[in-house]
Amino acid sequence: EPEVTQTPSHQVTQMGQEVILRCVPISNHLYFYWYRQILGQKVEFLVSFYNNEISEKSEIFDDQFSVERPDGSNFTLKIRSTKLEDSAMYFCASGGQGASLGFFGQGTRLTVV
Amino acid sequence: DAKTTQPTSMDCAEGRAANLPCNHSTISGNEYVYWYRQIHSQGPQYIIHGLKNNETNEMASLIITEDRKSSTLILPHATLRDTAVYYCIVDNAGNMLTFGGGTRLMVKP
Numbered sequence: 001e002p003e004v005t006q007t008p009s010h011q012v013t014q015m016g017q018e019v020i021l022r023c024v025p026i027s028n029h030l031y032f033y034w035y036r037q038i039l040g041q042k043v044e045f046l047v048s049f050y051n052n053e054i055s056e057k058s059e060i061f062d063d064q065f066s067v068e069r070p071d072g073s074n075f076t077l078k079i080r081s082t083k084l085e086d087s088a089m090y091f092c093a094s095g096g097q098g099a100s101l102g103f104f105g106q107g108t109r110l111t112v113v
Numbered sequence: 114d115a116k117t118t119q120p121t122s123m124d125c126a127e128g129r130a131a132n133l134p135c136n137h138s139t140i141s142g143n144e145y146v147y148w149y150r151q152i153h154s155q156g157p158q159y160i161i162h163g164l165k166n167n168e169t170n171e172m173a174s175l176i177i178t179e180d181r182k183s184s185t186l187i188l189p190h191a192t193l194r195d196t197a198v199y200y201c202i203v204d205n206a207g208n209m210l211t212f213g214g215g216t217r218l219m220v221k222p
Contacts, residue, residue, distance in 0.1 A: 002154075019138065028171035031208075033209065035210075035212075037154075039157075042212050042214060043151070043157060043200075043212040044212070045209040045210065045211065048208040049206075055208050056208035056209055058209075089154060091156045091157070093157075101147070101158055101159065101162065102159070102210060103142055104157045104158065104159075105156050105221075106155055106156045107154070107155070107156050109154075
């Protein structure tokens with residue numbers, strides 16, 4: 001069964017450093033998303049991406065965040081200058097039919113120290 | 114503003130059916146009902162979705178009331194591995210899913 005894969009599974013970074021979280025969506029999907037979940041809190045939407053551009057983003061997704069689909073298979077989330085409060089699980093999702101129908105990866109646990 | 118209301122937690126005996134309710138009284142005509150679950154800290158897992166008709170797949174059944182103001186997710190024979198947080202989400206197939214607090218289902222031996 002096809003699945004969304006994310007790397008790394010866990011990343012520790014120092015405050016102020018840049019991080020790139022990587023995702024390989026399901027191959028024939030057209031919609032791509034990033035969500036995050038701070039420990040003990042709800043899953044929160046960050047950004048959606050379709051047709052090589054951002055289609056929607058939340059208030060969380062400020063100028064420190066960016067997304068890219070550098071080739072036909074990868075989808076990345078970059079945080080330019082990490083803050084302690086960026087520590088969370090970051091989930092990538094992709095969807096084929098209907099934008100809401102997202103299939104999620106297993107997440108990257110980002111710890112900012 | 115919450116579009117869905119779910120009980121905070123539920124218990125179910127292993128092997129029995131788990132019936133998880135969801136109220137979505139303000140659902141509009143073009144909004145689907147989606148169910149996801151999250152086991153421990155894993156990524157949310159898609160279970161099932163529907164618009165008006167009841168739906169069934171290999172994981173679960175979704176019963177939507179005729180007025181579409183509520184729905185029930187049924188896991189026909191719950192196992193310990195079904196212990197998870199279950200999220201009911203209504204959406205018009207737009208660009209994002211809005212997760213609430215969900216129902217924490219505990220399947221007990």
